[in-house]
Amino acid sequence: MATTSKNQNCSLLQTHRCKYQPVLPDILKKGPCFVKAKNGKATQSVADQAAVKKMFPNTYGMPEITFTKGTNPAIGKKAVKVAVVLSGGQAPGGHNVIAGLLDGLKKANAKNKLYGFLGGPSGILQADWKEITPKLMESYRNTGGFDLIQSGRTKIETEEQLAQALENLKKNKVNALVIVGGDDSNTNAGVLAEYFKQHGSDISVIGVPKTIDGDLKNDKIETSFGFDTATKIYAEMVGNICRDVNSARKYWHFVRLMGRSASHITLEVAHKTHPNITLVGEEVLAKKMTLKQIIDYLAGIIVARAKQGKNFGVVLVPEGLIEFIPEMKSLIAALNDLLADHEAELANMSGIDEKKAFIISKLPAKLAALMQSLPAGIAAQLMLDRDPHGNVQVSLIETEKLLVEMLRTKLADLKKAGKYKGKFSTITHFFGYEGRCGVPSSFDANYTYALGYNAAALALNGCNGYLSSVRNLTRKAAQWQCGGVPLTMMMNMERRKGKDKPVIRKALVELNGEPFKQFAKKREQWAMNECYQFPGPIQYFGPAEVTDMITYTLRFERANKK
């Protein structure tokens, strides 16, 4: 149920936060009729150019767009109908994207209308939507969550679904569709843009970069929205655990943090809190570390701290770690193909043991042995259904518990050999869903509002197949630059559900990038000493240096760029 600022269900913070007016970049301040879309050079996809071009003959190679000062009154003359959909996992600021979009549209022409498809992309297929009026929007401004129109992970991919989506939009005279999503949802936006064009429609499709994971970024997209708020929330919680650890001095805490693939969240939280050990999935992959080597690395630090009488510490584990361990990566890839190829047979099997035995019988010997060796719970979690985009649901795999279980065996062996005399009491945590619907930080409130407003300008300019791009984010919000980046420019070919598909390339942690390099410089010191930092809760009121603080990731990554 929606709450209003006058409603008694409204918290005092929400009441005050509703009044916050996000800062718009100067370029957008006068409204969409006062910007000109300047075309850059033709673009190429990041890899597999020929294959991507073949799949997107109508939308491949489009130029980048930058908004510059100018007048374009024509775009405000005719009233338009725009629809928005929230797709994939929640991320703080989604409501402000809608608010920015609504305000941008209304500024261009008060008769423009905005509709929200309900429950994610399935709402497009079912033509299930509601009008977002300024009155309805009021109580959702600067709030977390996606509850205004909810979200979902339906993928619009079959010919039938694509045709249904087009028919529903045409029937309802929609001029533009704005898809707010991560890499998979924006890949889907690119597919829709191409399909609409191929079928002679001039409905434009615009994407907005959302995901707390922070892995939808490149030179033109500096960060996805939600990463700032989510990492601040996790860092508050991890910081509190560090303080508890330092006070009680009796537990090792293993904290798994969200981030389906990339370890950006974990790395950012490490910068904010200085835990004793941080695993980075991308480093594990680069060094081809086996599970055994990871356990040896962890045990090395635990034993060294025990020698100093420190039987406590904090370990950060990225949710996606499991997929970066080479042998697990091969196992998961093989399981992905097997689950897709034998979907019907597996669905008819009654219990997990039967499924496991069937799968093991189909795996190559080495992977079958690995599957057999895993704790039963982990093996079962690895066999769970993939999401509609073919991804393994890592949020359901308790990697932190796998590590603790293996460490117990390792430390017991070391004890027997007289090499370890410590005590290993553990507590495991998973911080994921807690961070996805938080009240957006001032950065995310401003960024999302600008992304939405900018999406309105792109839609009114008839741009199709573009991702809303707001850049220069280390500067003050007023100085941010706005424009659009072609969705095909970010694509490459990847194997999904047993087939090669064009998808937006995920931005993983780069080991030669500043965020990792800065961490690598300090981690040995953090391992043996108690360098913990306690960032505390997000501040919405107070000095700008606190309320407008940006992430270490953004600061380090942009430091050497103009």
Ligand code: FBP
């Ligand atoms: P998006 O990429 O859609 O933004 O979702 C990211 C995420 O929050 C991951 O961090 C997590 O693994 C996943 O969603 C969980 O998915 P679900 O909400 O379907 O359980």
